[in-house]
Amino acid sequence: MPLLEVNNLQTHFRTPDGVNRAVDGVSFQVGEGETLAVVGESGCGKSVTANSILRLIPEPPGKIAGSIRFRGVELLQLSDKEMRRVRGNDISMIFQEPMTSLNPVLTVGRQLGETLRLHQRVSRREADARAVEMLRLVGIPEARRRLGEYPHQLSGGMRQRVMIAIALSCRPKLLIADEPTTALDVTIQAQILDLMKDLKSKVGAAIILITHDLGIVAEVAERVMVMYAGRKVEEAPVEKLFRTPRHPYTQGLFGAVPKLGSSLAGDATKLAEIPGVVPSLKQRIPGCVFATRCSSANDLCRQSAPALELKAPGHLAACHYAPKEALAA
Amino acid sequence: MKRPLLEVTDLKKHFFVHSGPLGAGAATVYAVDGVSFAIDRSETLALVGESGCGKSTVGRCILRLFDITAGQVVLDGKRIDDLSTGALRPFRRRVQVVFQDPFSSLNPRMRVRDILAEPIRNFHLAKSKADVAARVDRLLDVVRLSRDAARRWPHEFSGGQRQRIGIARALAAEPDLIVCDEAVSALDVSVKAQIVNLLYDLQQELGLAMLFISHDLAIVEHMTHRVAVMYLGKIVELAPKRALFAGPKHPYTQALLSAVPVPQPGAARQRIILKGDVPSPINPPKGCRFHTRCPYAFERCRAEEPALRPTVGGHLAACHLHDLPAAQNPLAAAA
Numbered sequence: 001m002p003l004l005e006v007n008n009l010q011t012h013f014r015t016p017d018g019v020n021r022a023v024d025g026v027s028f029q030v031g032e033g034e035t036l037a038v039v040g041e042s043g044c045g046k047s048v049t050a051n052s053i054l055r056l057i058p059e060p061p062g063k064i065a066g067s068i069r070f071r072g073v074e075l076l077q078l079s080d081k082e083m084r085r086v087r088g089n090d091i092s093m094i095f096q097e098p099m100t101s102l103n104p105v106l107t108v109g110r111q112l113g114e115t116l117r118l119h120q121r122v123s124r125r126e127a128d129a130r131a132v133e134m135l136r137l138v139g140i141p142e143a144r145r146r147l148g149e150y151p152h153q154l155s156g157g158m159r160q161r162v163m164i165a166i167a168l169s170c171r172p173k174l175l176i177a178d179e180p181t182t183a184l185d186v187t188i189q190a191q192i193l194d195l196m197k198d199l200k201s202k203v204g205a206a207i208i209l210i211t212h213d214l215g216i217v218a219e220v221a222e223r224v225m226v227m228y229a230g231r232k233v234e235e236a237p238v239e240k241l242f243r244t245p246r247h248p249y250t251q252g253l254f255g256a257v258p259k260l261g262s263s264l265a266g267d268a269t270k271l272a273e274i275p276g277v278v279p280s281l282k283q284r285i286p287g288c289v290f291a292t293r294c295s296s297a298n299d300l301c302r303q304s305a306p307a308l309e310l311k312a313p314g315h316l317a318a319c320h321y322a323p324k325e326a327l328a329a
Numbered sequence: 330m331k332r333p334l335l336e337v338t339d340l341k342k343h344f345f346v347h348s349g350p351l352g353a354g355a356a357t358v359y360a361v362d363g364v365s366f367a368i369d370r371s372e373t374l375a376l377v378g379e380s381g382c383g384k385s386t387v388g389r390c391i392l393r394l395f396d397i398t399a400g401q402v403v404l405d406g407k408r409i410d411d412l413s414t415g416a417l418r419p420f421r422r423r424v425q426v427v428f429q430d431p432f433s434s435l436n437p438r439m440r441v442r443d444i445l446a447e448p449i450r451n452f453h454l455a456k457s458k459a460d461v462a463a464r465v466d467r468l469l470d471v472v473r474l475s476r477d478a479a480r481r482w483p484h485e486f487s488g489g490q491r492q493r494i495g496i497a498r499a500l501a502a503e504p505d506l507i508v509c510d511e512a513v514s515a516l517d518v519s520v521k522a523q524i525v526n527l528l529y530d531l532q533q534e535l536g537l538a539m540l541f542i543s544h545d546l547a548i549v550e551h552m553t554h555r556v557a558v559m560y561l562g563k564i565v566e567l568a569p570k571r572a573l574f575a576g577p578k579h580p581y582t583q584a585l586l587s588a589v590p591v592p593q594p595g596a597a598r599q600r601i602i603l604k605g606d607v608p609s610p611i612n613p614p615k616g617c618r619f620h621t622r623c624p625y626a627f628e629r630c631r632a633e634e635p636a637l638r639p640t641v642g643g644h645l646a647a648c649h650l651h652d653l654p655a656a657q658n659p660l661a662a663a664a
Binding site: 254256 | 490518519525547551574588592594596603
């Protein structure tokens with residue numbers, strides 16, 4: 001049994017000018033200790049997918065349908081109280097912006113201890129001791145002194161370390177990291193990625209990493225799921241996806257990213273463009289969501305949505321024309 | 330020898346801040362502290378560095394969005410940093426800017442037509458109303474927007490389209506130099522590629538000079554001719570693009586390049602992880618400003634500030650390591 005099993009997830013938002021289908025029928029699984037990256041551009045539904053797993057979507061205007069099973073338990077059917085026991089304990093989350101996701105008027109120690117005291121019912125003294133241990137684990141020097149400090153006294157990188165410490169303090173089975181390094185500078189990002197890799201081997205939690213940076217995906221993920229306009233368009237193990245991307249959108253994405261070292265390899269001066277813009281999610285799209293921007297789209301693509309098909313072992317893509325490898329029956 | 334279009338000499342910009350109540354604890358932020366560089370006509374110079382290194386402040390000093398503390402800014406042989414507001418006006422036309430955020434940099438109450446016509450009118454570039462309209466149409470063609478965009482409002486456009494409007498507005502004044510301050514950072518990958526290509530084409534077609542301020546090294550490598558790397562208000566390395574990316578001559582540049590995640594799974598790479606955070610520009614470290622995080626720092630680095638000087642070929646770097654014999658210089662081996 002996989003750790004997390006999401007089936008036909010649909011998260012829609014009611015807005016004054018129509019229903020916004022932010023996530024429209026997404027299914028995936030995460031195994032124990034596995035790292036799955038969810039890639040896509042803003043508005044593709046990757047963060048909404050993450051928030052749906054923890055049921056952090058305000059209802060209304062939002063509405064989550066489908067099935068989310070965590071260790072066999074259907075999360076969408078839990079009461080609010082039961083759900084609170086899952087959040088931060090079994091599944092925890094790191095958000096993008098460490099400044100706004102920490103409470104500015106509480107000390108670091110209080111925020112770290114809160115999670116521990118709520119979920120594990122430890123004494124204040126024990127919570128403090130565990131907090132110091134967690135801060136050491138995430139590489140914060142002078143951990144004991146930091147307990148009494150407030151978020152504004154910490155740098156951006158330090159704050160993100162505190163966020164990670166809070167998220168890992170109850171030894172969750174699944175960690176959802178939503179763009180954990182996007183707000184950080186590149187040298188600090190390197191520190192945090194290094195830390196996450198190190199902690200993964202120590203703590204052994206499964207990770208869902210949400211990002212738009214293909215470099216980070218290549219470095220951290222084992223399996224990758226590509227989203228576009230609320231749907232999953234491709235999924236594959238990381239080497240396969242980077243070696244032979246099969247969906248035209250994924251191919252476009254790879255072409256659009258300038259690579260370090262490009263000037264040394266030769267004078268490739270033009271980036272591949274994906275023409276046009278992402279379609280509005282407020283209209284129901286009958287065909288392929290990428291058809292409006294795809295160079296090889298035809299009437300079939302515009303009329304019927306391609307199903308996710310196994311194109312090679314472990315490699316799914318939703319495209320009528322993506323080449324299929326001969327599969328052993 | 331031909332004069333460069335823009336010459337910046339020993340530019341300094343210090344801000345005075347009050348950190349405590351009632352003005353107690355007044356302090357000086359050394360945002361830009363002695364920066365010199367030049368940009369030729371039709372050349373793109375990139376200014377890279379992490380947040381707080383002063384790269385945007387340099388851009389704003391050149392645009393004269395505020396007065397500078399010390400140093401000189403010379404445009405086409407004429408010193409402009411000490412000109413009065415009135416005397417500066419004709420030079421303002423020649424240096425234009427594209428900002429990072431395409432949402433806050435366009436006036437939401439002006440139609441695109443008026444946004445683009447404003448610089449044309451202000452600098453008296455058109456002879457008649459019809460000429461203004463014709464120029465607006467031409468600008469929209471140049472940035473590849475449809476002509477009927479002119480009568481629409483900024484909120485009707487996506488981020489990438491707005492950035493095209495921002496670029497058209499900069500071009501409207503017929504500038505010699507455009508300062509792009511993180512002009513593509515806020516855009517999504519697929520749209521970013523469109524705008525990067527557009528800027529590249531414009532630079533080639535119109536022969537514009539560009540100061541490209543960015544933290545994204547891969548885009549910088551793609552876009553520019555020369556690169557200046559800033560750290561805590563100083564330029565630590567300045568070199569032609571290829572030389573810099575092939576063999577960085579400053580430990581900071583080396584670490585910065587190695588920190589960029591490469592989109593290639595399983596790529597064996599030696600990453601230099603810098604310890605700690607960037608020190609505060611209020612109290613920058615003595616000696617070399619990078620010595621607190623530098624893996625190679627030795628005694629001299631803590632005491633004496635290295636000057637930016639030539640190493641090999643037109644490659645400038647500010648690092649004492651280059652005074653050591655080659656065998657002891659870890660950067661010589663890297664080249």
